[in-house]
Amino acid sequence: MTQVWMQILVMAAVTFAVRAVPLTILRKPITNSFVRSFLYYVPYVTLAVMTFPAILSDAGSPAAGLIAFAVGILLAFRGAGLFATSVCCCAAVLLAQLL
Amino acid sequence: MSEGILRDARKASAAPEGLRQMREGIRDAVPVMAGYFAVSFALGITMKRAGLTPWQGFWMSLLNNASAGEYAGLAMITAGAPLWELALMTLIANARYLLMSCALSQKLSPKVSVGSRLAIGFDVTDELFGLAVARPGKLDPCYYYGAMLLALPGWALGTMTGVVAGQALPQVLVGALGVALYGMFLAVIIPPCRKSRVLGGLVALSFAASFACSVLPLLKTLSGGTRTILLTVILSALAAWKFPVKEENA
Numbered sequence: 001m002t003q004v005w006m007q008i009l010v011m012a013a014v015t016f017a018v019r020a021v022p023l024t025i026l027r028k029p030i031t032n033s034f035v036r037s038f039l040y041y042v043p044y045v046t047l048a049v050m051t052f053p054a055i056l057s058d059a060g061s062p063a064a065g066l067i068a069f070a071v072g073i074l075l076a077f078r079g080a081g082l083f084a085t086s087v088c089c090c091a092a093v094l095l096a097q098l099l
Numbered sequence: 100m101s102e103g104i105l106r107d108a109r110k111a112s113a114a115p116e117g118l119r120q121m122r123e124g125i126r127d128a129v130p131v132m133a134g135y136f137a138v139s140f141a142l143g144i145t146m147k148r149a150g151l152t153p154w155q156g157f158w159m160s161l162l163n164n165a166s167a168g169e170y171a172g173l174a175m176i177t178a179g180a181p182l183w184e185l186a187l188m189t190l191i192a193n194a195r196y197l198l199m200s201c202a203l204s205q206k207l208s209p210k211v212s213v214g215s216r217l218a219i220g221f222d223v224t225d226e227l228f229g230l231a232v233a234r235p236g237k238l239d240p241c242y243y244y245g246a247m248l249l250a251l252p253g254w255a256l257g258t259m260t261g262v263v264a265g266q267a268l269p270q271v272l273v274g275a276l277g278v279a280l281y282g283m284f285l286a287v288i289i290p291p292c293r294k295s296r297v298l299g300g301l302v303a304l305s306f307a308a309s310f311a312c313s314v315l316p317l318l319k320t321l322s323g324g325t326r327t328i329l330l331t332v333i334l335s336a337l338a339a340w341k342f343p344v345k346e347e348n349a
Binding site: 004005006007008009010011012014015016018019020021022023024033034035036037038039040041042043044045046047048049050051052053054055058059060061064065068069072073075076077079080081082083084085086087088089090091092093094097098 | 133134137138141150151155158159162163164165167168169170171172174176182185186189190191192193194195196197198199200201203204207213216217219220221223270271272273274275276277278279280281282283284285286287288289290291292293298301302305306308309310313326327330331334335336338339340342343344
């Protein structure tokens, strides 16, 4: 029980530091090209790695997960927003599970 | 330029102007709040799976305000990872906020106090960052506070509701809502791939590498969290080395 609160505090401290330190201390933008590029690519790799293949195991069945994955990529590629893409992925799983 | 800064500084110091800015922030953040509630609802379901109580979910979201960061942290918690691994994962999953905060610091007048900078730093998210950079001229902290007034409760209460409702929902619905975050992640990473072949290739490579690590012998014994850390550092460094980003993109 205390373990979880400890974990929440550690996450909060790290997250706050990541956001607040550059905002308060670093007045100049980063100039190192490699560091800038690395940080630019990080969210894409992290989110991609976390999405697949985890979506297959979290959707209830691998087939439903694969359908949701395909629907999500298709809609996002067509420019649908966060909310619309998210809802359609859920609907795809629901339909796949019920049929 | 300097005239604009002076004007904005005068505006920020006048109470009625601050109020007006705050109202604008509140107005602009209405869709953000609605979206946050839905997405954090799904996060709450993930928390329920990780064994968290609604109250713990509320506080984790109120103090973190990060979908990918919280999700990655939860994966480490579920895996029983030690605190340093949890800290490292949270750091890596939230690394993009380093860049956003750097950009945002340039958007603030030098007159903005450290206290205001810390307050803004508490809630630098993809969406609020988007609202802030869309403001003409310098950013008035009051505008940002207005947006935070809706964004913070939207995220935290949505999470708590998700943990509560997740405990009562049938399994089919839980599975359906469980993919909501993945849908959101896809909506973040896929659209820029249309404009950049490098990003498209990198995202495809990330999917493939992650899948390979989950099925190949030895590699599949890595925890989900460790796999995410390793692949993120290796693939991002590789991309940064082979395809350095031009100034205006990074």
